[in-house]
Amino acid sequence: MSDRPDVPQQLSYQSLAGLVAFSGLAVAGLFALPVFQSFGLSFMPAFWLVLAVEAVALAGVVVSVLTLHRERTLD
Amino acid sequence: MMVPTSWALQMTELGVEGEGIWLALGTIGMLLGMVYFMAKGWDVTDPEQELFYVITILIAGIAASSYLSMFFGFGLTEVELVSGEVLDIYWARYADWLFTTPLLLLDIGLLAGASNRDIGALITLDAFMIVTGLAAALMKIPVARYAFWTISTIAMLFILYYLVVVVGEAAAEADEDTQSTFNVLRNLILVAWAIYPVAWLVGTEGLGLVGLFGETLIFMILDLSAKIGFGFILLRSRAIVGGDAPTPSAEETAAD
Numbered sequence: 669m670s671d672r673p674d675v676p677q678q679l680s681y682q683s684l685a686g687l688v689a690f691s692g693l694a695v696a697g698l699f700a701l702p703v704f705q706s707f708g709l710s711f712m713p714a715f716w717l718v719l720a721v722e723a724v725a726l727a728g729v730v731v732s733v734l735t736l737h738r739e740r741t742l743d
Numbered sequence: 744m745m746v747p748t749s750w751a752l753q754m755t756e757l758g759v760e761g762e763g764i765w766l767a768l769g770t771i772g773m774l775l776g777m778v779y780f781m782a783k784g785w786d787v788t789d790p791e792q793e794l795f796y797v798i799t800i801l802i803a804g805i806a807a808s809s810y811l812s813m814f815f816g817f818g819l820t821e822v823e824l825v826s827g828e829v830l831d832i833y834w835a836r837y838a839d840w841l842f843t844t845p846l847l848l849l850d851i852g853l854l855a856g857a858s859n860r861d862i863g864a865l866i867t868l869d870a871f872m873i874v875t876g877l878a879a880a881l882m883k884i885p886v887a888r889y890a891f892w893t894i895s896t897i898a899m900l901f902i903l904y905y906l907v908v909v910v911g912e913a914a915a916e917a918d919e920d921t922q923s924t925f926n927v928l929r930n931l932i933l934v935a936w937a938i939y940p941v942a943w944l945v946g947t948e949g950l951g952l953v954g955l956f957g958e959t960l961i962f963m964i965l966d967l968s969a970k971i972g973f974g975f976i977l978l979r980s981r982a983i984v985g986g987d988a989p990t991p992s993a994e995e996t997a998a999d
Binding site for chain 2: 679687691694695697698699701702711712715718719722723725726729730733734736737
């Protein structure tokens with residue numbers, strides 16, 4: 669961690685917003701199963717829907733984290 | 744006496760019984776870890792350090808939500824085996840692991856300086872391991888349960904091998920502090936993750952040698968070690984904070 673590049677970096681607010689939104693989605697997904705079931709879904713379809721939500725949230729969080737600080741150019 | 748009785752009745756109605764104490768402790772432990780990491784990282788401005796803080800805080804936060812959902816009974820279901828036996832399955836555990844274990848690998852992969860391709864391969868393998876583990880938990884036929892458990896365990900062995908060999912190779916090119924921290928975190932993952940399939944096997948979802956109460960306790964200790972312990976070591980290491988931070992590898996590196 670000691671040999672950091674000298675290129676100045678700035679926070680990407682788009683990634684920050686994505687990070688907050690996808691984190692919220694991940695938390696909501698953990699409590700969403702009864703909501704899906706209230707729409708008439710049985711346990712398994714509702715459960716796989718929850719897992720899909722978690723997978724999407726994970727992908728969103730990983731991409732948001734990796735693009736949180738974009739290298740700033742001098743242009 | 745009215746309050747505890749009423750509380751116990753409500754918990755039973757939710758489907759959560761004796762093991763609820765471990766779920767409550769797990770929630771509190773994860774929340775305390777998250778708050779500690781947030782407080783510690785509040786003033787951090789270095790972009791690279793911020794990444795590790797964000798990932799580690801998210802891991803603790805999602806795990807806390809998962810434990811809370813299990814405590815309130817949202818994360819619990821029943822699976823009836825072909826024999827007629829009914830198992831309580833805390834499915835939220837798997838949803839939590841699907842989210843948090845890739846983030847743990849992302850943390851250690853970024854620390855080691857592994858390529859995005861290697862980190863991506865690790866995360867893909869990890870998702871496969873969790874989904875097959877989940878399939879093992881939800882199957883109604885015992886043979887199918889053990890077959891998926893075996894597949895999931897083999898995937899875990901591949902992940903651990905990949906972590907030691909491929910990610911370890913990347914870490915070997917890093918500075919001494921990073922190598923030390925990587926070695927400690929890698930060893931923590933190797934030990935903690937290897938216990939999970941054994942806990943599943945001896946627990947109610949496997950052979951049933953340990954009841955739901957003991958099984959939940961084991962998973963809570965493993966989760967706290969693998970997530971909060973991991974974050975504590977990472978974020979207090981000299982590799983991340985530099986300067987006067989303790990070198991976690993002083994004892995453990997000698998054991999390597």
